Structures are given as structure tokens and as C-alpha cells.
Amino acid sequence: MRLVIQEAPALKAAIDSIVCLVEEGQFEVKADGLHLKAMDPSQISMVSFTMPKEAFVEYSVPEEMKIGTDIGQLSNVLARGKKGEKAELSVEEGRLVVRFFGDKHKRTFKVPLIETGDRVQREPKIEFRNTVRIKADAFKETLKDAKLISSHVRLQMSETQLVVEVRGENGDVKAEFDKGSAELPELTVSSGAKATFPLQYLEDMVKATSAASIISINLETDRPLKLEYDIEGAKVVYFLAPRIETD
Numbered sequence: 001m002r003l004v005i006q007e008a009p010a011l012k013a014a015i016d017s018i019v020c021l022v023e024e025g026q027f028e029v030k031a032d033g034l035h036l037k038a039m040d041p042s043q044i045s046m047v048s049f050t051m052p053k054e055a056f057v058e059y060s061v062p063e064e065m066k067i068g069t070d071i072g073q074l075s076n077v078l079a080r081g082k083k084g085e086k087a088e089l090s091v092e093e094g095r096l097v098v099r100f101f102g103d104k105h106k107r108t109f110k111v112p113l114i115e116t117g118d119r120v121q122r123e124p125k126i127e128f129r130n131t132v133r134i135k136a137d138a139f140k141e142t143l144k145d146a147k148l149i150s151s152h153v154r155l156q157m158s159e160t161q162l163v164v165e166v167r168g169e170n171g172d173v174k175a176e177f178d179k180g181s182a183e184l185p186e187l188t189v190s191s192g193a194k195a196t197f198p199l200q201y202l203e204d205m206v207k208a209t210s211a212a213s214i215i216s217i218n219l220e221t222d223r224p225l226k227l228e229y230d231i232e233g234a235k236v237v238y239f240l241a242p243r244i245e246t247d
Helices: 010-021 071-079 138-147 201-204
Strands: 001-003 024-030 033-039 045-052 058-060 067-071 086-092 095-100 105-114 130-135 152-157 162-166 172-179 186-189 193-198 214-218 227-231 232-240
Touching: 001 010, 010 045, 010 071, 010 086, 010 227, 010 232, 024 071, 024 152, 033 162, 067 071, 067 105, 067 186, 071 095, 071 105, 138 162, 138 172, 138 214, 152 201, 152 214, 193 201
Parallel strands: none
Antiparallel strands: 001 058, 001 086, 024 033, 024 067, 033 045, 045 232, 086 095, 095 105, 130 186, 130 214, 152 162, 152 193, 162 172, 214 227, 227 232
């Protein structure tokens, strides 16, 4: 196989959407693109990553293959790629080869492949009827506010608002985003929903986004949340289990 992306930092940014949750994982290199599905070590969140072949300037895959790797190590190697350099991925002698090259220079790194098991992760089958699209920087700032109070945050959707609320021993924080506001380009609610989630996981999920990114959140009462966005030609989808409350 030989996969080449035009700007090396773009591949680093895309992979960072995985490394925030997963320590190691197995990429599936298919005819239509690069795929990965994995659970985080705590088993309460899942990431589904797809980078279609159109995101690459060269995409040669004579046969489909699976590549198990330490995602953190791969991210560290990709961090060495510079703007103006292309990044190439290939496999040689049981190692993942990462090559950066410009007009007259080339740098090559080789990362050991690892066994991650062949268990196929399946996305939760949930019919989502409530969706919001929110600007990434607005959501990130709201999570920063919430972190001052508690380690968990409640999300609530109604026909007119997205509410992010935290209540704790140190006080309360409540952020309200009205439908049609600049921060909230879309709000589609059929039944209304609310659920509480671990704040750190939400922070990790949106860490790779840029300020201009738009995040899509799907919510059902006390069901796993679905959060997704596009990054450097790739699409990343997360699922996060809620904390079940009795009130």
C-alpha cells in the first residue's frame, strides 16, 4: 500500500481525533479509504474514524489490510511533519513506514506494528431524533466553564434551546444557546432529551477541532450520545455512555 497526503500536518490533526481517546487501535485499509473503530480503555466511549481515499493525493491499495499500531506513538511521529511536506504511509517488514518529503529532502520513520485483536467494534443502534449543530469554540468554552464546578455535565435539548448545565458543591453553571443564534446553526428536536456525561470525555472528543469547526451532537434521554465532526478530509464519530440519574 502507499497512501500520500498533501500536507503532513493535516494527517497529524486527523489522527489526533483518535489519540484523545484510544491508546492503540487497528486501521483497516480498504479500497474506499482508511477506517478505525475502537473503544477507549474504560469501555464507556467509542470512536469511529474514516478518512476516504479522496483525502489523499495518492491512494494505492492493491489489497485490503489491517494495521495495528500504538496511536500515541504514531501521533508523535506525525508531529514531526512540517507544513509544505507531504506525508506517505506504507508497510514494510511488519512495520508502518511514515515518510515526510519535500522537493529535495526526505525523512523516514518506522513504527512497529502490534497485535490488537480482530474483534470488530459495532456502533450502538440508536434512533436519534434530536440533533444540534454547534460551533466548536462555543462548545469548548462552555465545557471550560463547567469544569470549574463538576466532573459531569448535563446536556438538554428542547425545540428552542440547547442547555448545558452543571450543578455541584462549588456552585452552578448554565449555558443556554437559542435556536437560530450564531453559535447554533441548526437545532432539530422531535421529543426533547436530556442526559448527563463525564465532562473530561467530552473535552477529549472535541480537542482536535479547530475554532471554525461545526460539531454535530445527537441526544436521547439517558442513552449514549453521538458526537461527530469533519477534520482535514476525515470524518470522526464518537459515542459516549451517559451517567444514569434518578431525578
